[in-house]
Amino acid sequence: MDGFLTQLLTMLGYQLPELLACVAGVAMLLMWAPAAPGRPLALAGTGLMLAAAVLRGAMSAWQAWLIHSAADGYASISGMMSLFGAVGMLLGVVSAAGLVMLAWGASQAMQAARAPA
8 A cells, every 4th residue: 555655646746736736827827817818818827737737637546546456566556557548648739728718818918008098
């Protein structure tokens, strides 16, 4: 069980920086950003990135559990590894879409701030 906990914490540790950055981004957009054009889009994009980070963390935990609970270790779950790869790629696409939405929302807010009154 000690090996499982170590592997679980290591795998979740890889997700921690992105998870913390997304939580901080959502908090800043909710508390400090004034209502402006693009704010909802930026908030939705950051939320997408946060959801992808949480799902990647859950997938990492599931993967660690499968490896340690398999009777003959990695060999019995090698078919699942391609599924983990595909889901990881899909979550990368979702996170990238969130980043585009965040940048789009920020550019809308900057254009509104620059427009003459």
